[in-house]
Amino acid sequence: LMVDQSIGCVLVVEEEKIVGIFTERDALYKLNTSFHRFKDQPVSEFMTKEPQSLDLQAKVVFALQRMDLGGFRHIPIVDAEGHPTGIISVRDILRYLTDKLDKSEV
Template sequence: MKLMDIIREKGEEVYSISADASIKDAVDLMVEKNIGAVMVMEGKRVIGIFTERDLLKRACANCLKLSETPVREVMTAGVICGAPDDDIQYAINVMTQHRIRHLPICDETGLKGLISIGDIIKVMYKNVEIENKMLKNYISDQYPG
């Protein structure tokens, strides 16, 4: 399975915020949309990602004023991206190696979507359920043939 298949299944909508927005604005968006990360964009260009981990390690741990501090001061810059044609195992390896839970999917035209480790687990679980059902049907001679 390719990463673009996951994006198609979950939807291409990605929430983003400007680097000049306050941390509070980013947190409010994350709470409203029930998400763990927002992309930090300059127009259509990805310049960073702001995650729950950024909030805790960089903002809260340093007692920053959330309503006064811009996202650019605490976001993760140098974002690691996957490509639409990368396979799911590649994404798992990248996310594990870099200890990240969100992977933006980008191509030469820009941001295509954002997948989380939860999205990957959902897809893998669904595939195991389908395979399990097919094997049970095969064993019980209910397999279409």
């Protein structure tokens, strides 16, 4: 899924709540096994359980601080009930900032 969609992570959701996140980093650091053994294992064996999340109203600077302090590159975004609505990544923030800088130079 991640390769097909060109995305760096996927959320693992049960009953509309985030129970984990599986990232490129999880694949690189935690999958210390052969592909034949890995391909039949559930994502739950390798995901980061109960990842930190941010609500929809969180400021970009707070997201960056959370990523920096936690060593994350992705953070799930949740609504007021804790249901996942998306994921923000370092790449998303860099694109946003680059776009703002480009527009300010015009």
